[in-house]
Amino acid sequence: MNMSIRLWSAALALLCACASHAQTQAQAQTQPPAQAWxxxxxxxxxxxxxxxxxxxxxxxxxxxxxxxxxxxxxxxxxxxxxxxxxxxxxxxxxxxxxxxxxxxxxxxxxxxxxxxxxxxxxxxxxxxxxxxxSDLVLVAHPSVPANNLKDLLRLAKERPGKLNYASSGPGTPYHMAGELFKSMAGVYLVHIPYRGSSGARTDVMGGQVDLMFDAVTTMAEVVRAGKVKAIATTGLQRSNVLPDVPTVHESGVPNYEAxxxxxxxxxxxxxxxxxxxxxxxxxxxxxxxxxxxxxxxxxxxxxxxxxxxxxxxxxxxxxxxxxxxxxxxxxxx
Missing domain, CATH: 3.40.190.150 (Bordetella uptake gene, domain 1)
Structure with missing residues (x-):
């Protein structure tokens, strides 16, 4: 009886091994080798x-x-x-x-x-x-009394919590750029989250919000039209789109990049x-x-x-x- 059980177990193991090998072979045939990809x-x-x-x-x-x-x-x-x-x-x-x-x-x-x-x-x-x-640009409403990053940093430190910035929502690149800036610059700005960039952009242009980090290409024409002021861009190198605007990195917050x-x-x-x-x-x-x-x-x-x-x-x-x-x-x- 024990011999029969062992024989059946061995046979079953052999069948499983054969089935596994056949499945592997089938997969190899249906999936072309990497060099054929x-x-x-x-x-x-x-x-x-x-x-x-x-x-x-x-x-x-x-x-x-x-x-x-x-x-x-x-x-x-x-x-x-x-x-x-x-x-x-x-x-x-x-x-x-x-x-x-x-x-x-x-x-x-x-x-x-x-x-x-x-x-x-x-x-x-x-x-x-x-x-x-792609770079972002930090912009300010024209009423904000700062025309460059040095002025903005001084203003923010003189008025902690009085300046605010808009973003398209928590965790978005624009929000993260703002929080990284706050951390590296040692300033406190109040975050105003929106459900999307368009509302945030509209309120910055309208003066309801002071600041915003936004895409350079989106804001370039708005900057040229004088509806907002470009304070600094966020790459380590100046943007091709706004080449006259200095970076945050070169303007007083070394190694800042967002x-x-x-x-x-x-x-x-x-x-x-x-x-x-x-x-x-x-x-x-x-x-x-x-x-x-x-x-x-x-x-x-x-x-x-x-x-x-x-x-x-x-x-x-x-x-x-x-x-x-x-x-x-x-x-x-």
Whole structure:
């Protein structure tokens, strides 16, 4: 009896092993090797609404990747939950190089701001390549008695809590830029959150709010029209769009930098050869003179990094915004 049980157990184990091997072989046959990638269309999930800057740059990159790699790159907008909905879709997708994530510094902020989300960025994704970054500009209503950052810092320290700044909502890049500024400059400004940038922008121009961090390209014409004053831009280098406006970094808050940047990631486990090929293709696109010129007019600067350097950049950005969020006790809505 015992002998029969052992024989049946051995036979069952052999059948399971054969079935597992057959399944592995079948998967290998249906999934082309990394060097054959891409053999079909690639989906880029954009966890933001269609028509915004992230969506526009994603479509630009998708078209250039299609031209470079010979397969369609399809944009799939999945907004919701502060980028969490679309990002989670990619996190749960096969790691085969056919589903990618268009991400931004919203994701590195959310690592601390939304700690209970269903994924962890650096655990569930692998960095492919950055795309570009865009500067912000700190503007003030003309009634604010400060024409440059030195004046504004003096005013803020003389009147702690009397100046305020608008943003498009808690945890947004514009809010985070303001909180980083407060922390690094040692000043206290009151945050006035809005549900979107348009209302915030309108009230700054109308004088209901004193200050705002906003996209350079959006505010450039408003500055030129004299409806607001440009105090400083937020990159380490001056903006091509407002080259006469100094940076926060050069005007009294050394090493201050708060930009909006974009990049590509893939589910963890994506073959390194596919990651390397995508990185090479995106880097070539970002380095092309016509791309630099076109993006420069839009206030964006190309970014080129290896996957390893990009992942280090992501880790540093997560740590940077974690400090700001904890210091300011920022809570997600």
């Amino acid at each position: 891409p053999a079909r269309a690639v989906r880029i999930v954009v966890p933001f609404a269609a028509g915004g800057p992230a969506d526009n740059y994603a479509r630009f990159i998708a078209q250039r990747l299609q031209e470079s790699l010979g397969q369609s790159f399809v944009i799939d907008n999945k907004p919701g939950g502060g980028s969490v909905l679309g990002t989670d879709i990619v996190a749960k997708s096969p790691a085969d190089g056919y589903t990618l994530l268009l991400m931004s510094n919203t994701h590195t902020v959310n690592e601390t701001l939304m700690a209970a989300k269903p994924f962890v960025l650096m655990r569930d994704f692998v960095g492919i390549a950055p795309i570009n970054y 930009t909006i940047w974009l990049g590509l990631m893939a589910p963890k486990g994506t073959p390194p050869a596919i990651v390397a090929r995508l990185n090479e293709a995106v880097s070539k696109i970002a380095s092309q003179p016509d791309v630099k010129q076109q993006w420069g007019k839009q206030g964006a600067t190309p970014m080129v990094m290896s996957p390893t350097v990009f992942e280090k950049y992501l880790q540093d950005d997560i740590a940077k915004w974690s400090r700001v969020i904890k210091t300011a006790n920022i809570k997600a809505e």
